[in-house]
Amino acid sequence: MIDSYKHKGLRKKLIREIRKKGIKSEKVLEAMEKVPRHYFMESGFGEFAYKDQAFPIAKGQTISQPFTVAFQTELLDLKKHEKVLEVGTGSGYQTAILLEMGAKVYSIERYRELYLKAKKILEEMGYQPYLFYGDGYKGQPTYAPYDKILITAGASEIPRELLDQLKVGGKMVVPLGSQLGQDMTVVEKTGPNDTKKHKHGSFIFVPLIRGKDSNENN
Numbered sequence: 001m002i003d004s005y006k007h008k009g010l011r012k013k014l015i016r017e018i019r020k021k022g023i024k025s026e027k028v029l030e031a032m033e034k035v036p037r038h039y040f041m042e043s044g045f046g047e048f049a050y051k052d053q054a055f056p057i058a059k060g061q062t063i064s065q066p067f068t069v070a071f072q073t074e075l076l077d078l079k080k081h082e083k084v085l086e087v088g089t090g091s092g093y094q095t096a097i098l099l100e101m102g103a104k105v106y107s108i109e110r111y112r113e114l115y116l117k118a119k120k121i122l123e124e125m126g127y128q129p130y131l132f133y134g135d136g137y138k139g140q141p142t143y144a145p146y147d148k149i150l151i152t153a154g155a156s157e158i159p160r161e162l163l164d165q166l167k168v169g170g171k172m173v174v175p176l177g178s179q180l181g182q183d184m185t186v187v188e189k190t191g192p193n194d195t196k197k198h199k200h201g202s203f204i205f206v207p208l209i210r211g212k213d214s215n216e217n218n
């Protein structure tokens, strides 16, 4: 893992670009300037790490576009030491941004290969996330309730079990829609059975899929 001057320079440029696209939170921008995104991509594709684009990772999944990571993180409105449940660890990049911002992060991934890779890199970087291989639809009731829940895959509806694991007063950020496109939605839990929803523009994510993948031998 080498974070060269060239990488740092490219990262500064990327941060300027996403600031221009409308990200205002200095805390989010600072975290993104610190975390080397190329650590989360296959070596050889490092040159793509500092373009504002999603990129394929293993198992037909993607590392989200930097702007999207910044946008979802900004909407989460994190306070230090808050407990965050992330569904869809993927590469672990978004997880690292949350950790860098001081959150206590619980993250679930349905592909064992991705879970293992993310665990390795995040631990090598010195972070201490709580990572799980399993079905994110079910959340992680053992550690509930959470202050915030972040879903990084497109859902057709708000997963009920996840809403149950959110604190009253907490927020869930979830791309809601069909496979063709989703509305970035902030769901505020205003009471044990009450929510308020706000939409924040259209995005396209890989789908949230029920069940953990069990066709794997590794």
Ligand code: SAH
Pocket: 061, 062, 063, 064, 087, 088, 089, 090, 091, 092, 093, 094, 095, 108, 109, 110, 111, 114, 134, 135, 136, 137, 152, 153, 206, 207, 208, 209, 210, 211
């Ligand atoms: N935050 C990640 C996004 C990865 S794409 C990153 O930037 O790298 C979304 C991820 O959600 C994929 O890795 C996919 O396997 C995972 N996913 C989809 N459905 C899931 C589920 N039910 N439980 C856990 N993870 C799920």
